Amino acid sequence: MSSHWISIYALVGMFVLATVLPINMGVIAFVGAFLVGTLVAGMNAKAIMGGFPADLFLTLVGITYLFALAQNNGTIDWLVRLAVRAVRGRIAAIPWIMFFIAALLTAVGAVSPAAVAIIAPIALGFAAKYGINPLLMGLMVVHGAQGGGFSPISIYGGITNKIVAKAGLPLNEIATMLASLGVNLSVSLLLFFLMGGMKLLRQKADTTGAVPATRRAAHAQGGAQVFGDAEAESFAEERRVATAAGESLMDAAPAVPADQGSRGYQIATVVGLLALAVLTLFFKQDIGFVSITIGLVLTLMAPNLQKRALGQVSWPEIMLIVGVSTYVGVMEKMGTIDFVGHSVAGLTSPMMAALLLCFVGAVVSAFASSTAVLGSLIPLAVPFLQGDAGVSAVGFIAAMAVSSTIVDVSPFSTNGALVLANAKGVDRDVFFRQLMVYGAIVTVVAPVVVWLLFVVL
Template identity: 40%
Template sequence: MPTAFLSIGVLAAVLALATVRPINMGVLGLVAAFVVGSLAGGESPDDVLASFPADLFVVLVGVTYLFAIAKNNGTVQWLVDATFRLAGGRTTVIPWAFFLLSTAICGIGALPPAVGAILMPIAMSFAAAHGIRPLLVSILIGLGSTAGSFAPTGLLGIIVHGVQEDNQLATDPLILFASTFLIGTAVAVATFLLLARRQKSTAVRPGKVRAQDGPGAATVPSTSTFLTLQQGLTLLGFVVLTIGALVLDLDIGFLALTVAAVLALAFPAASRTAVKEVSWDIILLVAGILTYVGVLQRNGTIDWLGASVATVDSPLLAALLICLIGAVVSAFASTTGILGAVIPLTVPLVATGEIGAIGFVAALAISSSLVDVSPFSTGGAIAMANAPETERHVVYRGLLRFAGAMAIAGPLLSWSILVAPGWL
């Protein structure tokens, strides 16, 4: 299909040009969406912009604006200090606390982007304040989402079960959850050992600094444990944001903007410079790339890739290729959407009798979700947007490398354990 080859070639060119030249990849993504959508697809500019991720735009603006206000009025620092006290000064405990929080919240039905939007800014602030690598906490929050999202009560788990039933595929919710949880946790442990190997777990007494202990050492905060009125209302805003997004299923972007607007009206001094602290460069990058991916979905490139792989003579090889495609595409698009589109492609392979539906779908779920901290995903974008400015390039490159590694290792690992043996 000429259109598919053109679309894939343009995407590769965008990635390459943004790597070798100092230009925002989002700008190239928007140009590519216009050129390919107009020339190859006959789309109007309105059609091209139909895939502009307006919901993600609102989430990123709302969350980064709210947390900019919280940083300016001292609320984020208060949370950082309180968390540090609870950890007893052991910085290595904190990434795992965020991992477990992300797992638990996703396991009770929250979408990973909502959890990342709530936890990531606080985690990144803590990392910046106490010598923990921002890349480490961002990856562990993302992996915690993978470990919990496919629980029987997790939203992704519910969606996968529904798609399996609609396509008359065998399903086992507990095996799906156990496999995603165990592999997600194993990857988290490996990542922690790799990235935290130079950080020492150190408990320090209040007011003491132990510089000789390296970046893992920090001072137990000596700031006041009492909240000002402004900080108390900001914390209340966080509670409203959490309950509204996770319990009432309200849009987290608009809810964050609402809370931020109320705080800005009540305390204008702390919010005067907050808009300037919104990470517009990150928002442009993500929005541009996802707009182009939307063009690829409409012109049939994604469907063509999946259908082409499904015609491979060896069902086992075809299963591996589908997992690889799911991983790569999910790094740029919605995991939920990819699973809904790709799981039906498993039907002809399962019908051969050489592939088990339960193991194949679990492998596909793992492959598609381990890359969710890609810089082009909501979680990765929020991580970059909230990382210290001096660390953003490091976080961007680290997340890109991690997602690239998981796009290969995830499918190979899950396929070799869950598909190739034929026991599921």
């Protein structure tokens, strides 16, 4: 058995083990990276650690820390009330506002994770307060960010267009942009009605931002904070005891009264969030460093009020994401990703090769960089796209673009991880499984749908 297949089987085994047993998959993945890297690939520890996603780690820590501060000082609740007034209490409009704001940010040049990092905490805080399905809200934000991701001036669009031009293939920037926006918008519309959209259309909040009595009572019973207590979540035994008692650990934990900052401090927090958006979107600064810096400034302004914030960082989720990413990094260094891509591209049927390349792009992107996938797989398709094989280059590029990015709803991708880390008032294990199941469905279904739409038809 080749080393490539061993690494693939090991990854499958990790999923099975993490599903059967209540063990953080990140821990399993770190061990897998060490064993496969040393015993199979002959790598040393330094080479294995080269796959550790330091930028992703810093992004997750910085963003969850900053928004824990914003939650603790009452800024998130204040912004939620302002949002309710802006739409005159129409709760059903909020998920769509989040969708289009995220799409606009990526369309004008924001990196998709940056847009999700800015929008998701506010959106999910609103979802918890007004009884909106948090999975729906999180998915709307991610699909919005991906929907605008292929405009000619966007990050994904610019990189993809350069790759296509370098490969000497026909280029249609607008077609790729509209394909991504159309598919993500259609999926979001479907999700909206499947996940309680009709019920939201019949609801209207008080324009002062007050929570209706029935939902306020339900919210009070949960008593969960926006990020939960990450330290408590780390103890599997406590989780099992709480579950056996018929309640989640977050519900069982004593409710801690949230200290509210002054209005001036809340305004300073909003200024910090706006600074985060400007510095990351327009000045291309690293979102992890910027968010931690702003968080430190806010902490220095009220150290006692914010002393619990670091404990509210979602450490179990961060461990999971960076562990899996490190293992995928080992697979990339072993050449497993290239091995799979070249094996698919070498098939005799161009149509089937196009479909399988879309599948490979979707599966790999669910765990790794979508940009890297586009950069490595599009060139593999050049031989059959330049010939008379009946495969449209423009259609294939659109299909590859969509299938390689729409799967970022996976909890193992940066966008999905941000949604998981910022979910409020949920059982994290259940929410993780929901994201994983949805991500798996999208990974299987999306490549077939976009292949039929843009390549076959």
